[in-house]
Amino acid sequence: MxxxxxxxxxxxxxxxxxxxxxxxxxxxxxxxxxxxxxxxxxxxxxxxxxxxxxxxxxxxxxxxxxxxxxxxxxxxxxxxxxxxxxxxxxxxxxxxxxxxxxxxxxxxxxxxxxxxxxxxxHPKAPPASRVALIRCLQTMQIELPGLGPETVKWRTSKAQELFAYLLHHRGQLVRKGALLDLLWPDFDIPKATTHLYTTIYQVRQDLKRMGVNIEIRSLSIKESYVLDASRVRIDADEWEQELRRLEPLSAANVYEHQRVMDLYAGDYMADNDYLWAENERQRLRMLWLQHAQRLGDYYVQHERPSEAIAVFLRMQQQYPYYEGSYLALMKLHAWFKDRAGVEEQHRLLSLVLEELDVAPNESISQWYTEWKSQSAQL
Missing domain, CATH: 3.40.50.2300 (Response regulator)
Structure with a gap:
């Protein structure tokens, strides 16, 4: 040696x-x-x-x-x-x-x-030529070809968040001062700086050990880091690219739309719930909800209620505060003349709105009132 x-x-x-x-x-x-x-x-x-x-x-x-x-x-x-x-x-x-x-x-x-x-x-690190997949949807994991996803055992929670933050800002300059403020706000500068350097070192070592071809460069002049993720895949990016490549819904591609909806494993870095990731989390969530709503509406319009119910139930399970899924399911249960099903969806929505201390959407209240009136006459 x-x-x-x-x-x-x-x-x-x-x-x-x-x-x-x-x-x-x-x-x-x-x-x-x-x-x-x-x-x-x-x-x-x-x-x-x-x-x-x-x-x-x-x-x-x-x-x-x-x-x-x-x-x-x-x-x-x-x-x-x-x-x-x-x-x-x-x-x-x-x-x-x-x-x-x-x-x-x-x-x-x-x-x-x-x-x-x-x-x-460890005579050699795993080959860096293998293209790793970084999973950011729901749970942060790393997956190498031929292997299952691995939840990385970072040495500390700070190391995990440091990597996640640099990955989130991949290709951009991230000031060292911003990292000190984010991760060690209560430490004085010398202590925080020491922890930053040693944590960066450990993150690099862990990435090398796993054979993940991600480079974290230090730019001394600008007192910044930049993470280069150009040689790895990122599931959130790939999912959004697939979504944007889809043609308008039709009988010929409905199953492709369903596949893309199912690919969405959960919210961006949801298990970590980092506050700084919230804007991206909300953006991707809205893209998925809008796509799922369109798919569910397509199934309804083409009288495929079972598939529509599955879509709206998935939306409800993933985002219980999204009112649109409750209304869609109430209408589907009404279509089946399932009075108990309509009432159950209305009850669940009422509980959610009560928890949020907000009033129901006027169009939902109006539909429910009209449905009750009509069903009472039957």
Whole structure:
């Protein structure tokens, strides 16, 4: 295993190099006091691991780690630090490896053994050429070809939300300050920044481990990140594209319309209920509801009541606060002369409206009043 060492203190570099030479399985290919020089050297040397001091005068160690990870996506990083509450807490939370100064031989040996074992257990990341499907409808999952969907076990809820937020804004610049405000609003800037860098590192490692070809780039000049999702599929995008490709409803394509309606697995990131995703959640929901309403109306117009009932029941189960499904089902039950069915739908709607403390739509009230009057005369 090829190792690179980076520390602005020459004595610390010499000591670390001497210790590593006495440990089997690892070869030191370069030692640098200047982080930028190390980053340049990494392009050619492609080290397997870098031992990196977190506190350096020219460039913050976590920032250097971020840059090294972009150059060498498979690189392992071990942070070397004097005790630092912020750093150690963030490292432990995100399961990043670190050793404390002054470096102890026993601790360094354990770290190297862990690195060698990890390299043996995972000789290569899964092929990135396989196009992953990112599922965002209802539950966030990742699916690789030939495998079922996997709900990712992110190290922390912050890592999950960080990935989701960057994916939501894919292809756009996301300011680091905006991420600090979103995810760590109660932390001071140094602590929040440390958590941001270590969480980004962990997200990248998890994506690499799963073989998901998503790149998160750091743009230093603009102090931003950008997530490139051009090499993966996203179910919400694909569903909307299929919906927009549909021709107007007809006997020839009604089953294709039904298939697209059924493809909608649920609201966008619904299980996470992120507030920042609400606009997109509402937009996709309205697209689905409008499409389902048209499909249900088509079945009604062509006297296919069973299919119409199935569509409107699906709408009602998915969105119980959508009044249109109750009215449609009341009319269908009336068509079947099922008085109890009409009354049950009216009762369910009344309960929903009572919960919301709103009055029923006037057209629904008018239809129900007229139906009651007519049915009483029968």
């Amino acid at each position: 090829k190792a690179m060492l980076v520390d602005d203190e020459n004595l610390a570099l010499l000591q670390l190099r001497k210790m590593l030479k006495e440990i089997d399985g690892i070869e030191v290919t370069g030692a640098y006091q200047d982080a930028m020089a190390a980053i340049e050297a990494a392009k050619a040397d492609a080290p397997d691991v870098v031992f990196l001091d977190i506190h350096m005068p020219e460039i913050y160690g976590l920032k250097a780690a971020e840059m090294l990870q972009e150059i060498c996506p498979d690189i392992e990083i071990v942070f070397v630090t004097a005790y630092d509450d912020y750093a150690v807490q963030a490292f432990e939370l995100n399961a990043l490896d670190y050793v404390l100064k002054p470096v102890r031989r026993e601790r360094l040996t354990r770290t190297v053994q862990r690195l060698l074992q990890h390299a043996g257990d």
